[in-house]
Amino acid sequence: MAKKQRKKEEWENNMVETKSIVDRIVDVIVYLCVALVALCSVLPMWHVLMSSFSDGKSLLAHVGLVLWPVGGFTLDGYSLIFQNASIVGGYINTIIYTISFTVIGFLLSAVTGYALSRDTKLKKPVTMALMVTMLFGGGMVPTYMIIRALGWVGTPWALVIPGCTNSMYCIMMMNAFNSIPKEMYEASHIDGAGHLSTLFEITLPQAMNMGSVIILNLAVGQWNSWLQASIYVPNKKALWPLQLVIRQITSENADFLNSSNPNYARYLIQFAVIIAAIAPIIIAFPFFQDKMEKGVIQGGVKG
Numbered sequence: 001m002a003k004k005q006r007k008k009e010e011w012e013n014n015m016v017e018t019k020s021i022v023d024r025i026v027d028v029i030v031y032l033c034v035a036l037v038a039l040c041s042v043l044p045m046w047h048v049l050m051s052s053f054s055d056g057k058s059l060l061a062h063v064g065l066v067l068w069p070v071g072g073f074t075l076d077g078y079s080l081i082f083q084n085a086s087i088v089g090g091y092i093n094t095i096i097y098t099i100s101f102t103v104i105g106f107l108l109s110a111v112t113g114y115a116l117s118r119d120t121k122l123k124k125p126v127t128m129a130l131m132v133t134m135l136f137g138g139g140m141v142p143t144y145m146i147i148r149a150l151g152w153v154g155t156p157w158a159l160v161i162p163g164c165t166n167s168m169y170c171i172m173m174m175n176a177f178n179s180i181p182k183e184m185y186e187a188s189h190i191d192g193a194g195h196l197s198t199l200f201e202i203t204l205p206q207a208m209n210m211g212s213v214i215i216l217n218l219a220v221g222q223w224n225s226w227l228q229a230s231i232y233v234p235n236k237k238a239l240w241p242l243q244l245v246i247r248q249i250t251s252e253n254a255d256f257l258n259s260s261n262p263n264y265a266r267y268l269i270q271f272a273v274i275i276a277a278i279a280p281i282i283i284a285f286p287f288f289q290d291k292m293e294k295g296v297i298q299g300g301v302k303g
Contacts, residue, residue, distance in 0.1 A: 043065070045278075046067070047065050047066050047067075048271050048274050048275060049275055050067060050068055050069055050070075051066045051070075051268070052077050052078070052268055052274075052275050053069040053073050053075070054066060054069045054070040054073075054074065054268065055070060055071025055072050056074075056077070056263075056264030056266065056268050057264040059267060060264060074265075074268075076265035077265060077268025079265075080266065080268070080269055080272070081273055081276060084249065086237065086240070086245045086249075087242070087245060087246075087249075089238065089245070090240055090243075090246070091242050093156075093239060093240060093242070094222075094223060094241040094242040096156075097156065097159055097160055097222055097225075098219050098222045101159075101160050101163065101218060101219075101222040102215055102218045102219045102222065104161070104164045105164040105165070105166065105214075105218045108164055108170075109166065109170050109172075109173045109214055110173055110204055110207075111199070112170040113169075113170050113171070113172070113174040113176065113177055113207075114173070114177050114195070114199045114204075116130075116170065116171075117174045117177035117178050127171070127174075130170055130171060131171075134167045134171075144232075147162060147232060152232070153232050154233055154235075154236060155233075156233075158232035158233065159225075159228050159229055159232060159233070159239075159241070162228070163222070163228070166218075169214045169218075173207065173210060173211070173214065176207035176209070177207055179207075180203055180207065184202060184206075185203070188202050219281075220281055223242075223243075223281060224243055224277075225241065226244040229241050229244045230244055242277055243277065246273040246274075246276075250269070250270050253266050253267075253269050253270065
């Protein structure tokens with residue numbers, strides 16, 4: 001028994017893979033590269049965050065990166081931006097636009113992807129038509145002419161509806177539905193389920209790894225959007241999203257030093273508004289991270 005146990009231990013030891021010196025060097029290089037990329041990504045945001053907590057006059061005279069609040073910890077910048085009623089209104093508008101845009105956009109992508117994943121006569125022509133729209137677009141002026149003809153200029157519809165459909169997201173959802181075993185579709189039809197029941201109750205929950213990627217991209221894209229508002233509702237500040245409000249506040253704040261008694265806290269506004277704008281995205285991202293990674297892998301393998 002002892003001999004057999006010893007042979008078993010030798011066999012297990014031989015099965016353990018030992019890294020060579022070259023492999024270890026490569027691992028170190030990879031770790032260093034990842035750490036460098038992470039540092040380059042985090043450091044600018046850390047600079048903006050610490051600047052937003054600094055003293056305005058001291059920060060104005062400071063040169064270089066800000067690793068800690070300069071001149072003491074203050075919240076003067078945040079106090080100024082939230083005293084502005086347009087910031088609160090911009091937040092509310094952006095939340096409404098983002099939720100509406102994400103829900104409508106995801107439903108359109110899911111329904112289109114499901115239809116394209118079924119074996120129909122028009123599957124190839126419609127897929128080719130979607131692929132063409134990914135390569136060629138009408139442009140800003142024709143789009144504006146269509147929005148004006150629909151009577152949407154000056155309304156929230158112009159900020160939500162036009163960008164909801166995205167060919168790439170439809171193709172991604174099609175690939176996600178194609179990755180589901182055909183036996184699932186056959187079983188649902190045998191049980192008497194229609195296409196809507198099959199889509200929303202059976203297949204869509206299994207495709208939500210890819211769906212989460214699309215939801216996150218739709219939400220982030222709409223949250224950061226300001227160009228459409230500057231084109232379609234330039235004179236209706238009550239409809240402005242947060243990003244356009246921030247753009248105006250930053251531009252108006254650029255010449256605060258020209259006054260006889262400048263309020264140096266206004267220099268902090270440009271940093272505080274950046275943090276206020278991206279904070280919801282940073283808070284929400286960890287909840288999507290796992291599904292986003294799985295969705296990206298699914299899209300790369302099954303697409």
